Amino acid sequence: MGGTSQRNINLKLKVWRQKGANQQGHFEEYDAKGISTDASFLEMLDVVNQRLIKEGRDPISFDHDCREGICGSCSMVINGNPHGSERSTATCQLHMRKFNDGETVVIEPFRAKAFPVIKDLSVDRSALDQIIASGGYISVNTGNAPDANGLPVAKVDADQAFNAATCIGCGACVAACVNGSAMLFVGAKVAHLGLLPQGQPERNERVLAMMDKMQELGFGNCSNTGACAVSCPKDISFENIARMNREYAKASIKKRS
Amino acid sequence: MNYLKSSIGRKQLMGLTGLLWCGFVLSHMVGNMLIFMGPDAYNKYSHALITNPLLLLAEGALVVTLLVHIFYGLKLKFENQVARHTRYAMPTNGEKAARAHSKFMAFHGTLILVFIVYHLVTFKYGTHYVTNVDGVEMRDLHRLIIEVFQSPGYVAWYVLCLIGLGFHLSHGFYSAFASLGFYHPKYSAWLNQLGYVYAFVVAAGFISQPLYVFLFARAQ
Numbered sequence: 230m231g232g233t234s235q236r237n238i239n240l241k242l243k244v245w246r247q248k249g250a251n252q253q254g255h256f257e258e259y260d261a262k263g264i265s266t267d268a269s270f271l272e273m274l275d276v277v278n279q280r281l282i283k284e285g286r287d288p289i290s291f292d293h294d295c296r297e298g299i300c301g302s303c304s305m306v307i308n309g310n311p312h313g314s315e316r317s318t319a320t321c322q323l324h325m326r327k328f329n330d331g332e333t334v335v336i337e338p339f340r341a342k343a344f345p346v347i348k349d350l351s352v353d354r355s356a357l358d359q360i361i362a363s364g365g366y367i368s369v370n371t372g373n374a375p376d377a378n379g380l381p382v383a384k385v386d387a388d389q390a391f392n393a394a395t396c397i398g399c400g401a402c403v404a405a406c407v408n409g410s411a412m413l414f415v416g417a418k419v420a421h422l423g424l425l426p427q428g429q430p431e432r433n434e435r436v437l438a439m440m441d442k443m444q445e446l447g448f449g450n451c452s453n454t455g456a457c458a459v460s461c462p463k464d465i466s467f468e469n470i471a472r473m474n475r476e477y478a479k480a481s482i483k484k485r486s
Numbered sequence: 487m488n489y490l491k492s493s494i495g496r497k498q499l500m501g502l503t504g505l506l507w508c509g510f511v512l513s514h515m516v517g518n519m520l521i522f523m524g525p526d527a528y529n530k531y532s533h534a535l536i537t538n539p540l541l542l543l544a545e546g547a548l549v550v551t552l553l554v555h556i557f558y559g560l561k562l563k564f565e566n567q568v569a570r571h572t573r574y575a576m577p578t579n580g581e582k583a584a585r586a587h588s589k590f591m592a593f594h595g596t597l598i599l600v601f602i603v604y605h606l607v608t609f610k611y612g613t614h615y616v617t618n619v620d621g622v623e624m625r626d627l628h629r630l631i632i633e634v635f636q637s638p639g640y641v642a643w644y645v646l647c648l649i650g651l652g653f654h655l656s657h658g659f660y661s662a663f664a665s666l667g668f669y670h671p672k673y674s675a676w677l678n679q680l681g682y683v684y685a686f687v688v689a690a691g692f693i694s695q696p697l698y699v700f701l702f703a704r705a706q
């Protein structure tokens with residue numbers, strides 16, 4: 230958008246501060262003064278941190294990397310919603326023009342047992358990597374790159390697999406879930422690979438292994454509240470969870486041991 | 487992992503047992519509508535049920551499925567509380583809110599359980615009046631119901647619990663289908679609406695019965 234609508238606003242921040250995983254956390258209040266409405270949410274935090282550093286205080290820790298909505302690092306809960314209240318938006322893509330002058334903004338880390346706090350807003354989401362490592366891959370030897378049309382994939386399958394593949398692994402689904410469940414994340418990967426021909430040989434083992442891993446890592450059980458899908462910055466569909474429920478039941482029947 | 491120990495397996499058991507009860511509460515509500523038809527119709531209906539040998543089987547199935555539903559419901563709830571052991575200052579809200587009532591299933595569920603027990607004690611195991619319809623001696627359940635629903639306190643409690651049941655079903659119906667893997671863009675929105683309509687019809691139907699008795703029916 231850009232243009233000439235830029236203004237400056239003042240906000241009151243209530244930020245969760247926590248020194249480490251096993252420490253007690255608490256909210257602290259900060260003023261964010263003269264914030265450009267063209268700034269992103271992370272840039273607003275940068276401005277606040279600059280001041281904290283200048284004053285010799287401990288800056289607020291938060292994760293970030295790409296700042297363009299593709300890496301999934303910028304995990305935080307803003308006013309109760311992962312990545313703030315805008316749909317289809319990661320925190321780094323959230324603009325300050327979405328906030329009102331004088332507003333109080335509550336910022337917390339993603340909360341789940343499987344996501345221990347590292348410091349302040351920064352949490353350890355490596356449990357998601359462990360789930361992927363348990364089966365979220367294709368291990369067939371694919372040889373040379375095949376002809377573009379050598380392996381036909383139906384358009385609807387390609388589209389659905391693509392929707393699932395856009396997951397950036399940010400963990401917002403887990404953070405939004407009142408049960409701390411990672412079903413949308415797992416469901417997305419199971420759908421992504423399960424809908425494509427290359428994913429077929431390991432289809433059954435994959436869903437069983439990934440779900441077992443999810444459970445083992447202390448994620449909760451899905452109760453279909455749907456908060457995950459609406460909180461997803463990439464709009465991964467809730468359909469993926471139902472599809473995985475089907476796949477899991479089928480795979481449980483088919484497995485031989 | 488054993489299917490019955492797995493997160494999805496247990497959810498599917500919750501869904502299956504829940505759906506069985508969905509069918510039961512609907513038929514129970516419809517059958518009870520005979521209260522509007524007067525004592526003979528109601529008593530004949532209940533007599534036909536009581537004397538049917540298959541009733542024992544149905545009751546057994548209901549008890550077993552309810553126990554499974556409660557057992558896994560509590561187990562999942564406790565696990566989920568551990569999985570989300572710290573709370574946010576605010577819940578998800580606005581466009582990102584969780585489905586209405588989905589977070590309170592254990593709460594309504596407990597209320598419904600207390601209600602079921604209390605209502606069995608009041609009616610099934612309540613005073614055994616006897617009447618005679620068309621020369622057949624049978625239990626006068628109609629009289630007991632008319633008597634019980636004269637108490638405003640009982641009616642209020644009954645209505646409250648049935649509102650809880652309506653909320654439980656409004657998420658439970660849809661959720662059971664989702665857990666069992668039913669979801670397709672073609673019908674999932676429709677299934678969701680059907681869940682709300684179903685929950686409303688069951689709750690409103692049940693609620694109409696004590697209200698009718700309290701307001702209009704008197705023991706002869």
Ligand code: FES
Pocket residue numbers: 292293294295296297298299300301302303319320321322
């Ligand atoms: S910083 Fe990469 S998605 Fe936000």
